[in-house]
Amino acid sequence: MPHRETRRSTGLTTALSRRVLSALSYPHPVASYAEVLNPRLRRRTSSGHVPATVVAVQRPTADSVTLAIRPLSRWRGFKPGQFIELVVDVDGVRRVRCFSPAQSVHVDDGLIELTIKANADGEVSRYLYDHAHQGMMLAVSPPQGAFHLPDHRPERIVLISGGSGITPVLAMLRTLVDEAHAGRISFVHYARRPSDVIAGEELQAIATAHANIDVLIVYTAADARDQGAGNGHCSAAQLAALVPDLAAAQTWLCGPSGLMEAVGSVFEQNGWSEQLHQERFGLAVKPLDVAASGDVQFARSERFVANTGATLLEQAEAAGLRPQHGCRMGICSTCTCRKTAGVVRNLQTGELSSEPDEQIRICISQPVGSVTLEL
Structure with a gap:
């Protein structure tokens, strides 16, 4: 019996120690600090x-x-x-x-x-x-995401990007070049001016060396529009002129929201949506421009603030909290937190969720009325 009592006491002490360490290290896990202290x-x-x-x-x-x-x-x-x-x-x-x-x-x-x-x-x-x-x-981290070339490469490929969205499709193009892909490839990139194009010289060299690859750079700045393959921002007419056989291609698209919406609209109107593969590095929709109401309660921190209508991550930071977060765009899930009450709007999809106990990404969640978070 004394042995059992000792084990029970040890277990209670361990549990209490873990709770104290967790509280002291919040909002980061204890292991994050252990990594610094122990090189192994x-x-x-x-x-x-x-x-x-x-x-x-x-x-x-x-x-x-x-x-x-x-x-x-x-x-x-x-x-x-x-x-x-x-x-x-x-x-x-x-x-x-x-x-x-x-x-x-x-x-x-x-x-x-x-x-x-x-x-x-x-x-x-x-x-x-x-x-x-x-x-x-x-x-x-390990690589993530479903936005990538399939293992069986399509015969006709179109790669469209804007600004920093060039990097994932540049990896695709470089890979296809190394594989000596025989199918036709159109690489369409939007930039303000020639000096803004990442890997610009390399892209032109690829186009010169490979007859099956078209590199089409479109400049959107007023003083540079006549220097590119197209004129100004993306439109249906422009895309048709740049890639006349777009309907026959599998297309990968990454860039700012305006470009994404313009290209997506062309594919949707023509019934080609299944041929378009997209990667968004920003919110697809903006917060509703309506008067915010209710309150946001951060239960673990014992803080209670008036709902401003901003994302829950932004409101937590404004309240002096430092929740873990990463991309701030709903991609990495680092900011995932448990919502115990209330309704939130997903800023990527526009959908409302009223589940009483669910894990949400607070960087893309907007409170609709009063909300309680386990934070």
């Missing part, structure tokens, strides 16, 4: 990310940076078009963002190539543009 745990983090180091840095345009990253332990390859989560320490705070490797899948040098466009409002992209250097420590 650094080969793979508690979140499944692999530590990596930057081995080379280039700045190909005035607002982009290209990183060559070497994972420090085994990292499985990717399918052309997929993305990874990149973990960056920004002023002592771990940030997670999603980026697409741009190299061919057939490049076997053990490196990951990321080209990142510095966004004026992008905390991580701007930090990397300003501070990335050889020897910088990061972490990377």
Whole structure:
């Protein structure tokens, strides 16, 4: 009997210790701090990310940076078009963002190539543009996402991108070139000016060397429109002129929301939607422009604020909380949190959810009335 009592006491002490450690480490898991203290745990983090180091840095345009990253332990390859989560320490705070490797899948040098466009409002992209250097420590996730070329390559392929959306389709093009793909490929890219095109010289060299590949660059700035293959922003007439046989192609699209909507509308109106494959790096819809009502309760933190209508992540940050988050676009799921009451609107789909106990991504969830989070 004393032995059983000792075991019960030990179990209670362990449980209490775990609760105290969890409370002290909140909002990050205890394992995240253990990784820092114990080098043996650094080969793979508690979140499944692999530590990596930057081995080379280039700045190909005035607002982009290209990183060559070497994972420090085994990292499985990717399918052309997929993305990874990149973990960056920004002023002592771990940030997670999603980026697409741009190299061919057939490049076997053990490196990951990321080209990142510095966004004026992008905390991580701007930090990397300003501070990335050889020897910088990061972490990377395994590749993710259904946006990629199928194993059986289609005969007719169209790749459409805008701005930084070029990286996943550039990986596709480079892969197809390495495979000596015999089918016809149209690479359509939208940029403001020639100086803004990532890998511009390489793209022209590919077009010159391969008769089956058309590289069509369209410039949208008023002073550069006559220098490209098309004139101005995407339209149905423009697409028809650039790719007359679009109906016969499988198309991959990645870029800003305006381009996504314009191309998507063409495919929808013509009944070609099943031939269009898309990757969004932003919210598909905006928050409703209506008066917010109710309150948001952060139960674990014992905080209670008036609902402003912003996303739950933004409202948590405004309340002084620091919930884990990554992409802020509903891709990486780092910000997933349990909602115990209330209705939220998914800003990607526009759908409302009133389930009383569900896991939601707070970066793309807008409270509709009062909501309670386990945060």
